[in-house]
Amino acid sequence: MSPAKRLERRLKRLGQNELDSVLRRHARYRNGRLGGARAVLSFFDLGWLDFHGSDLTGADLTGAVLARARLDQAVLNNASLFAADLSGASLNGASLVKSDLRGAGLRGASLVEATLTDADLRESALAERGEFDRDLHWLDVGSVPSELQQADFAGADLSRARCAGAVCVNANFSDAVLTGTQLVRCNLRGANFAGADLRGADLSWSRMENVNLRNALLSGVTLRMTELSGVDTRGALTDRPAARALDQLDAPLNVLLARHSEWIESSSAAGQRLDIAGFDMRAAGDLSGVDMTAVLASGTIWCGLDLSAARFAAGRLIDGDFRFAVLRNADLRGADLRQAKLRSTCLAGADLRPLVLGEGRMVRTRLSGCDLRYADLAGAKLRDVDLREADLSNARLDRADLRGADLAGASLPDDLTVIARTARSE
Incomplete structure (x- = not known):
């Protein structure tokens, strides 16, 4: 039980109207307007209240009770939630960058697609000043761990978060980003990290x-003295190549890329077409801006690579694994990506329109059967793309152009229903 919960009898209850007034004053404070005041809600009872979409950057919510509160899409960057009770709260899509969550209670909370980069979720101890002597008095003997039992972090970004000593029993981290995250001395029994980036x-x-x-x-991943009994690692990618290693190529990759460029520039009269089908490319490092037009790369692994502005037009990329890769502003016109794993892939601004070959001929980009859950397709050019049977659940599609796209049988985000119907009718 958190310190705030133990002091619940001393917390002041705030109503929704009073809270709305505090939020308005904090907005003025954030914008430097007259009448603004920073939100200081330390040790207030705010359970079940609605904070949806509010900007509480830098607010003080130390020891507050926010049980079952609605904080979806709220901005709590650099906020103090030290020892706060957020049990059962809804924080889906919330931003908690660099927030102080030490000793917080998040049991059963929902943080689907929340952003907690550089957040502090370590164990803590809470003290208060005496009413008469003004000396600090501990509210708990010893440190209090952050409680994340049964919390849902599906698709959340916890990059570089510090979670030392947290209790995460049966927590859901599926498809979450945990790159560089400190999970030392955590109780992770029964936790779900399926598809997560660790x-x-x-x-x-x-x-x-x-x-x-x-x-x-x-x-x-560092696993020093870690208890791993009963762990299921089927399909997990470690430091060892999961397919053919790059040292099995006929020549160094840079040489093959040079030959491929010659092949493209000469319209296949010279050079050699790049064939890396079935290879694990993760050891290649930064491939941003690389020209792999018309590459043969079925079943190739690209997980986590930076492929920003890379050119894959007319490429054969069937069943490729691009999870957590960055394909921002990449050229994928006319590429064949059927059954590709694009879950949590960044495709923001990517060009997936048909490849025009001249004389009225064009090759349509094929994404049928692709796993695009949690993918970032913001501003992507998806006009006339084949997305039949693709899974776009939880995908980000704001500003994406889906006119003429074939979405038959596709699983779509709830807020895309109207757009999808429009695209099908054109």
């Missing part, structure tokens, strides 16, 4: 009995 995470001295790590990215 590259560079530190799990030393943690309890991980019966943890689900299926299809997770585990390269660079």
Whole structure:
């Protein structure tokens, strides 16, 4: 039980109208307007109240009770939630960048697609000044761990978050980004990390009995003295190549890329077309801006690579694994990406329109059957793309151009229903 919960009898209850007034004053404070005041709600009872979409950057909510509160899409960057009770709260899509959540209670809270980069979720101890002597008095003997039991962090970004000593029993981190996250001495029994990106995470001295790590990215993970009994790592990618290694290529990759460029420039009269089908490309490092037009790369692994502004037009990329890769502003016109794994991939601003070949001929980009859950397609050019049977659940599609797209049988975000119907009718 958190310190705030133990002091609940001393907390002042705030009503929704009073809260709305505080939020308005904080907005003025944030904008430097007259009449503004920073939101200081330390040790207030705010349970069940509605904060949806509010900007509480830098607010003080130390020791506050926010149980079952609605904080979806709220901005709590650099806010103090030290020892706050957020049990059962809804924080879906909320931003908690660099927030102080030490000793917070998040049992059963929902943080689907929330952003907690650089957040502090370590164990803590809470003190207050005496009413008469003004000296600090501990409210708890010893440190209090952050309680994340049964919390839902699906698709959340916890990059570089510090979670040492947290209790995460049966928590859901599926498809979450935990790159460089400190999970030292955590109780992770029964936690679900299926499909999560744990590259560079530190799990030393943690309890991980019966943890689900299926299809997770585990390269660079530190597991010093970690309890791993019953862990399921089927399909997980470690530091070892999961397919053919790059040292099995006929020549160094840079040489093959030079030959491929010659092949493109000469319209296949010279050079050699690049064939990397079935290879694990993760050891290639930064491939941003690379020209792989018309590449043969079916079944190739690209997980976590920077492929920004890369050119894959007319490429054969069937069943490729692009999870957590960055394809921002990439050229994918006319590419064949059927059944590709694009979950949590950044495709913001990517060009997936048909490739025009002249004389009225064009090649349509094919994404049928693709897994695009949690993918970032903001501003992507998806006109006339084949998305039949694709899974776009939780995908970000704001400003994406879907006119003429074939979405038959596709799973779509709830807020895309109207757009999808329009696209099908054109």
